[in-house]
Amino acid sequence: MRERWFWLCVSLCTAASVHLAYVLFAPGLELGERIAAFRDRTGSNVLALVDGDPLFAGGSDPSLLQAACLYDLGGGPVRLHAAIPDSYWSLEVYSAKGVSLYNLNDRQARAEAVDVVLRRRDGAADPEDAAAAGAIVVDSPSDHGLVVMRAKAVDQGAREEVRAVMARTTCGPDRGA
């Protein structure tokens, strides 16, 4: 009888370990693979339109046009200069684990363009310099992450217009305003 309880405990402990490993680690591994593949295609600190890209293949709204920049803060802060189209638009900064760090939409921005400076949370760069220049400063807990911009673009004409506006968006090392 005691032996049965022992093997039952072994099974339960194994079940708990596998359950937690699946829930806590599998999503990050899955996202990490997709991000790595995206980096191979586009590079880091570069803006890319991601229409139909496998990075966003699952669950993307077809009525949105999306652009993304994989940021790498290893060389210092990264600046995103985002041009905002007339339609609905949002910008979101994600950690490397896919957790939202910051978001902004066109109504909140109330401008035709915004500057966002990404820096390490424990970085030495002075955020007041960037903020004083009118940029939004976002702290990242790690060197790597993702910035995604989404804009409403329902038909082909709208997509062309939004694409033209997004083409004026840049993402790269911060060299000041």
Added chain:
Amino acid sequence: MNTYVKLALSLMVGAAAGLVSAQYMVSGAAGGFSHRQGEWISWPSTGRPDVDPYTQAHFLLAGEIPAHFSEVTTFRADRDAAGAGLDGSCTYRLEIETPRARWWSLAAVPDSGRRAAPGLPVVSGATVHDADGRLVVLVSADPQPHNWLRLADGGDFALVLRLYDADPAYRNTLVAAPLPAVARGECR
């Protein structure tokens, strides 16, 4: 029975149980991380900085990077009002009551496991009301009048309704969002 065999069996049974239970909870079938409203299901924790691990796993393992909770409130239906799965060979009728949101989109996506591309969604502002003032969307692989949500192929599918910049009460499930019933019509 040999001790090593017992160990191997215990580990295999445990691993299988752990994997099945994890997938079951990540799917939203249990655990209280999802919220069901009729045939529609939502994940209130989606896109929050303090998102729970099951919600995060649900979306990331499905290949999605969810938007911030304040931007998009998403509802998904993979069955009709009678509880049957959504069949691409049938026509479905949804009567949309305008939600409190800046805009919305309704898309049909292939059921999980299929890689067919989704068709063009129906989007608020690009819809027409009928003579009675109702906004009716017909979901079908065959051409339909007025607001037609075209199915890409005849396979099983799910409907995804996204509310952009919606009333916070919807995503907090404090107020039931006006979600349409998915009524099955004729099938081929």
